[in-house]
Amino acid sequence: xxxxxxxxxxxxxxxxxxxxxxxxxxxxxxxxxxxxxxxxxxxxxxxxxxxxxxxxxxxxxxxxxxxxxxxxxxxxxxxxxxxxxxxxxxxxxxxxxxxxxxxxxxxxxxxxxxxxxxxxxxxxxxxxxxxxxxxxxxxxxxxxxxxxxxxxxxxxxxxxxxxxxxxxxxxxxxxxxxxxxxxxxxxxxxxxxxxxxxxxxxxxxxxxxxxxxxxxxxxxxxxxxxxxxxxxxxxxxxxxxxxxxxxxxxxxxxxxxxxxxxxxxxxxxxxxxxxxxxxxxxxxxxxxxxxxxxxxxxxxxxxxxxxxxxxxxxxxxxxxxxxxxxxxxxxxxxxxxxxxxxxxxxxxxxxxxxxxxxxxxxxxxxxxxxxxxxxxxxxxxxxxx
Numbered sequence: 365x366x367x368x369x370x371x372x373x374x375x376x377x378x379x380x381x382x383x384x385x386x387x388x389x390x391x392x393x394x395x396x397x398x399x400x401x402x403x404x405x406x407x408x409x410x411x412x413x414x415x416x417x418x419x420x421x422x423x424x425x426x427x428x429x430x431x432x433x434x435x436x437x438x439x440x441x442x443x444x445x446x447x448x449x450x451x452x453x454x455x456x457x458x459x460x461x462x463x464x465x466x467x468x469x470x471x472x473x474x475x476x477x478x479x480x481x482x483x484x485x486x487x488x489x490x491x492x493x494x495x496x497x498x499x500x501x502x503x504x505x506x507x508x509x510x511x512x513x514x515x516x517x518x519x520x521x522x523x524x525x526x527x528x529x530x531x532x533x534x535x536x537x538x539x540x541x542x543x544x545x546x547x548x549x550x551x552x553x554x555x556x557x558x559x560x561x562x563x564x565x566x567x568x569x570x571x572x573x574x575x576x577x578x579x580x581x582x583x584x585x586x587x588x589x590x591x592x593x594x595x596x597x598x599x600x601x602x603x604x605x606x607x608x609x610x611x612x613x614x615x616x617x618x619x620x621x622x623x624x625x626x627x628x629x630x631x632x633x634x635x636x637x638x639x640x641x642x643x644x645x646x647x648x649x650x651x652x653x654x655x656x657x658x659x660x661x662x663x664x665x666x667x668x669x670x671x672x673x674x675x676x677x678x679x680x681x682x683x684x685x686x687x688x689x690x691x692x693x694x695x696x697x698x699x700x701x702x703x704x705x706x707x708x709x710x711x712x713x714x715x716x717x718x719x720x721x722x723x724x725x726x727x728x729x730x731x732x733x734x735x736x737x738x739x740x741x742x743x744x745x746x747x748x749x
Contacts, residue, residue, distance in 0.1 A: 405472070406476060406499060411534070429441050443717050480499070503571055542554060542618065546614070562628040584646060586650040626643050664709070670685035670701065680698065684712075705717075
């Protein structure tokens with residue numbers, strides 16, 4: 365066999381040039397993977413990745429059993445919509461702002477806590493059980509975070525001060541403002557203060573804009589009239605149930621709120637014309653999962669996976685998921701089902717990991733953005749699994 369002749373100077377130069385070009389392409393791709401380098405999230409239990417339980421440690425299994433195999437501070441059997449969205453943008457899980465150990469804020473912070481409201485909680489408006497970390501408090505925490513980053517600069521745990529203009533700001537909050545008083549003052553009573561809720565969200569967007577925010581996702585409220593817990597607990601008649609088992613009157617009230625929210629965001633766009641303020645319609649996605657679960661690989665739309673009592677809803681307000689209590693003289697435990705991947709509802713109020721994944725995929729498709737938003741052009745979206 366003949367030995368290969370050594371490369372000449374011209375050929376070697378060509379090879380080196382090719383290698384250099386490839387290196388530049390790789391470097392450019394790594395820099396251009398996503399123009400959104402961080403997520404700052406404001407919300408309640410639907411997007412809380414451990415904030416509430418960092419402040420009030422008590423969570424136990426079966427929460428977290430599907431993905432984390434342990435309690436993870438999430439009100440689900442696994443990952444949340446926020447987790448999947450971060451994954452799609454090529455980011456790690458977003459650390460809770462309130463968790464002092466193990467948090468990394470280089471890619472944003474999560475201010476959401478379980479039971480949070482948009483409006484400040486007070487005894488005249490809200491019942492007990494509401495988180496002290498309202499949206500105004502979360503915005504204050506964000507303001508303080510920015511000040512500390514500006515003062516200390518980038519580090520192993522903190523981002524560069526220019527991160528705030530390259531971030532996605534998410535609002536996934538409002539459900540507790542809507543539901544916390546329904547049982548006591550009814551739909552008509554709740555409607556009286558909903559304009560204050562959307563006004564506070566608008567004010568919060570303005571505050572984040574003032575510190576550099578330019579890209580905002582505002583998620584609407586899902587159809588709470590289809591949640592097993594509310595179907596069991598809230599007063600209604602059989603005639604108020606649609607063919608899917610959802611409460612018509614409560615879902616109509618949610619739609620009215622969502623329209624109010626959408627109208628407010630339209631006005632905000634006119635004021636902040638250089639910002640992207642996107643209304644994200646998770647309500648429509650969730651409704652499709654409940655109405656046609658089998659079409660999406662699920663089985664149960666209005667039945668909780670983790671609960672007690674069985675029946676159509678498997679929800680007992682006296683024994684919440686993971687807890688044990690004596691009922692009619694007998695000790696009963698609200699246990700998790702064997703196949704949470706077949707359920708929309710995890711514990712009667714919160715979605716399963718399976719439902720969160722389906723909702724996120726629908727969002728990433730872009731069909732539920734208003735106005736249309738080219739997320740796929742800003743970021744090389746990663747598959748979620």
